[in-house]
Amino acid sequence: MDLIRKWNRIHLVIRIVLGLIFGVILGLTLPQATAIGMLGTLFVGALKALAPLLVFFLVMDSLSRQRKGSRSNMSTVIVLYLVGTFLAALCAVAASFLFPSTLILAEGATSEAPGGIAEVLTTLLNNAVSNPISAISSANYIGVLVWAVVFGLALRESSENTKRILSDLSSMLSTAIRWVIQCAPFGILGLVFTTVSTTGFDSFKTYAQLIFVLVGCMFFVALVVNPIIVFLCIHRNPYPLVFRCLIQSGIMAFFTRSSAANIPVNMNLCKELGLDEEKYSVSIPLGATINMAGAAITITVLTLATANTLGLTVDFPTAFLLSLVSSVAACGTSGVAGGSLLLVPLACSLFGISNDIAMQVVGIGFIIGVIQDSCETALNSSSDVLFTAAAEFRSRRKNGQDMGY
Numbered sequence: 001m002d003l004i005r006k007w008n009r010i011h012l013v014i015r016i017v018l019g020l021i022f023g024v025i026l027g028l029t030l031p032q033a034t035a036i037g038m039l040g041t042l043f044v045g046a047l048k049a050l051a052p053l054l055v056f057f058l059v060m061d062s063l064s065r066q067r068k069g070s071r072s073n074m075s076t077v078i079v080l081y082l083v084g085t086f087l088a089a090l091c092a093v094a095a096s097f098l099f100p101s102t103l104i105l106a107e108g109a110t111s112e113a114p115g116g117i118a119e120v121l122t123t124l125l126n127n128a129v130s131n132p133i134s135a136i137s138s139a140n141y142i143g144v145l146v147w148a149v150v151f152g153l154a155l156r157e158s159s160e161n162t163k164r165i166l167s168d169l170s171s172m173l174s175t176a177i178r179w180v181i182q183c184a185p186f187g188i189l190g191l192v193f194t195t196v197s198t199t200g201f202d203s204f205k206t207y208a209q210l211i212f213v214l215v216g217c218m219f220f221v222a223l224v225v226n227p228i229i230v231f232l233c234i235h236r237n238p239y240p241l242v243f244r245c246l247i248q249s250g251i252m253a254f255f256t257r258s259s260a261a262n263i264p265v266n267m268n269l270c271k272e273l274g275l276d277e278e279k280y281s282v283s284i285p286l287g288a289t290i291n292m293a294g295a296a297i298t299i300t301v302l303t304l305a306t307a308n309t310l311g312l313t314v315d316f317p318t319a320f321l322l323s324l325v326s327s328v329a330a331c332g333t334s335g336v337a338g339g340s341l342l343l344v345p346l347a348c349s350l351f352g353i354s355n356d357i358a359m360q361v362v363g364i365g366f367i368i369g370v371i372q373d374s375c376e377t378a379l380n381s382s383s384d385v386l387f388t389a390a391a392e393f394r395s396r397r398k399n400g401q402d403m404g405y
Contacts, residue, residue: 012184016251019185020192027196037194040255043187046180047261052136054173054264056148058281061170063152064163065278073391076233077283080387081291084229085330088221088293088379089323092300095217097319101210101305103364139260145285177264184252191255207368210305214372217297218379222246226293226386233394241389245269245382253381254374259288262381269385280388287384292330294376295340298365299326303347306361312351322350340376341365 007015026036127135127142132151135143155162223242230238248269253262263285270280300322307314314322329343344365345358365372 015185016188019189023189023192024196027193031197037190039186039190040194043183044256044261047264048139050173050177051260051263052139052144054177056136056144057170057173059148060152061166062278062281063149064155064166073279073395074283076391077388080229080391081287084226084383084387085293085296086327087225089296089300089326091221091225092217092297093319093323095213096301096304099213100308101213102309103305103361142289181265181268188255211368211371214298214301215375218294218375221293222379226383230386230390233390234397242386245386249385250378250382254378257373257377259377259381263288266381266385270388273389275389275392279392283388284384290331291384292380293383294379295330296326298340298372298376299329299343299347302344302361302365306348306353307351322347325350
């Protein structure tokens, strides 16, 4: 017990870094010890299992206790999500023009991709009204969020005993999530071990420039574009908040590669930042669905790389239209590993690129996905907390309150 207490006294980020280092060492020296990889599978599985329940009961609890007439900054958060996603797509266009990439197309991918924007939006709407129990069991966060809002508003007139039960259930799930998060160093060790032992680093040499453009765009958005957006909201140095979000949310998301699995981590960070639970319990799961700057970058860069490979000339107005399409399509990306790749054929259709070729590009995306998808998820997930905090701090600043940051 003394050893456990000493281990828990070490900052979680330091423990995660230690897990990362040991994961790399074990992946290089004991690649056959596949049982180590189970640690990562169990960790991600536990997060994914608890996250839908946490979102459902937290949102219901928050809305049921919300006072009538109280103000919400949700419109500001949504605007920040959409603006951040669109600006990320524009940055991807600029980077693709400055550093044009090409691909080595080969036969392969056969996955089914959506046929158009209308299909993406139709799927979102259908998910919104799916059976609530089915939505929870399948981790359909749009459905979970919609029904939690409906039930939460309906429970505003319920008795105090009912609200207390909801509050106790939310506290129970929050505590369980904290226990799971404390196991993150071992989960990260398992995830890194699996990546290093099975994939290695040789497979990335062929697409070094493409990876450079993708990751460079994501870093530029995370360290330049997003801080400018936050500064315009809070009129203070944004970088302490940006770095805290990247370290405490982005690192975890980098290894889980799932915005959905990172929802509990983000909610815990919002609590540490002193944000209003009534607001972040809604905005964080919503962000895991529609705040997809990294996905917009992936869709845009891969589409323009395909156009370059086929010798197609792309002018700026067409590229601007691609940014719009990529932004809308990114909002329909599922919050799971590789979710953005199946929307590449949708963007490729703007240039008349056949679905067969586009699906080969999807296959390439999966090859580089260990790096691309990890960085994409880190940007997406850390931005959820960043913009949620920026919207609330903006509201406090306008009301003359201490931002607490």
